[in-house]
Amino acid sequence: MNEQDGLTGDGFTEHAPAQGWGPALIMEKARKVYPMADSEVVALDDADIVVEADEMVALVGPSGSGKTTLCSIAGGILSPTSGRVVVGGVDISTFGPKQLTRVRRELVGFVFQSVNLVPFLTARENLLVVDELGRRTGAPARRRADQLLEELGLADRAKNLPGQLSGGQRQRVAIGRALMNDPELVLFDEPTSALDTKLGMAVMELIRDEMKSRGIAAIVVTHDERITQFCDRSVHMEDGRVL
Amino acid sequence: MKLALRELRRQPGRFAAAGMILTLIALLLMFLGGLLDGLIRSSTGAVRALDADVLVFSSSAENAFLRSRVEPALRATVDAVDGVEQTAGIGVLQFGARMPDSDPRDLLDIALFGTELPLQSVDALPGEGEVLADESLRQRGVTEGMVLELGPGRSPVTVVGFTKDTSYLGQAALWASPQTWREVLGENRPDQLLGPDVFQALLVRLAPGSDAAAVAERIDEATGAATASLTVIAAADTLPGVQEQQATFNQIIGVTVAIAIVVVALFFALLTIERAGLYGVLKAIGAESRSLFGGLVLQAVVLTTLSCGIAAVAAVGLDLAIPPGSIPLRISALRLITSLVYLLVAAVVGCAFSLRRVLRVDPASAIGSSS
């Protein structure tokens, strides 16, 4: 580990390096192997990828090609079997579960395929959960949540429970939640697969606007070639390899 | 934590079943405890009310008044022991007592005490032929000025006042002077009559600064083990049946707490299984296992506290609704708080069974996998 990564004793500094300081994600020869009964599955096969600080990358490839695995490793949900992973200037390759929890809390945002909001919290509270899990800034977090809801066109839905929102609205709340911690990198795993085409395009447009206006990097996993047009470039995967 | 409390508030229905069972368990616990307290109180009240520090029986008596005899010579020995300031004779006998104009078979169970020393709550002993009566007799219709006839000899005594919390082995006490006590004894149980200045036991008041247990030991030493001396507090515990009651009830209370542990463990284990998906998502966005488990424990603690609150209100209501004297139920704040503490411990222990499951939830389960 070198000091340029901003590492301290417990893994990384209080404040992640400022945006624009180098790439949002560097993966070098990242490998993920699942040992099976009498064989092993190579879910990610020495993948190399660099995502610049304000870049939006579409990740495409057939089912089982390792897209979700790549995102999970980039976001600190999984540890790579080997290889190097640097997120927002922090080398997380050898991080343990506790440090990875902090990476997820402070450096990255996730939008999952199935919308996973907390069912008994309102839209606004679903955003504020992020603050409650983390540093608890209180008033600034509330201002940020209101601003995000406004931008996402949900200002009048702030007090609704997820059950009272449409699929598209729920996905927008999830996007807001992913942006609450001001991440270096947001990972979208098939964010539109649960939506119809028209709504999917609208959500993608929104994602693009949000990312670009904030200068946040993003990886958008998709099967849908039409989604890729919203991104700066496409990266293809097959059999765990980045092509 | 905030999340856990919000869930409780927003989805109370989820916790209703567990809350109801916990409320019933808490009520059972409080009721059992109250019953135990009431029984102990009605057994030991008279002894606890004595305004003395040490109780001296003859050694053959096994701490029972009826079998105990203290002769004047023995009393003189006790008087001389270092730390003894004053001794007083005491004796008791159990009788049936008849109220005027009542059915001859409708007897009150009473314990007539004759003592040379007034009670903690009473300045002076009543005069010749007079008694102070335990307050529980009021509910049976005894009033001030009433003449009670004691025993088969129908010895008349006049009630001149009442004392609080002075039951003896479940019977209401009557407090009289030694002379009155001796007369009633002679008229009803000539076989039990003691010579003048002979008592069943001695009450001892300590000189200031003496330790009761140490003085009790010195007394037995001085009498060459002819006496068995106890502090008054210890004497209350060694009354017949008291320890057996305590042991039995405490066992039942223990089993009830164990049931509470099982209920909490099962309920929160189910809840944890149900929430696996939610926990996965929360972990994926940075929640620590510790805070998720903390939330679970917090929910159990809040639920238990609420249940105990409802149960406490019900227990107090029950106490008020039950006619006095029918069941020796005694609901005290201490008992309610003890029950709450037991159940809180049960709640935390019950939750501990879900700890592993919470720790094991994989944040990767949140992200849409291809499987």
Ligand SMILES: Nc1ncnc2c1ncn2[C@@H]1O[C@H](COP(=O)(O)OP(=O)(O)OP(=O)(O)O)[C@@H](O)[C@H]1O
């Ligand atoms: N926990 C696991 N244990 C074993 N093998 C796994 C595990 N997770 C993923 N895999 C395997 O790793 C490979 C890559 O999976 P991954 O989920 O990354 O694919 P994907 O590109 O996201 O597919 P999809 O488009 O269907 O979501 C697959 O062959 C999958 O079966």
Ligand SMILES: [Mg+2]
């Ligand atoms: Mg996938």
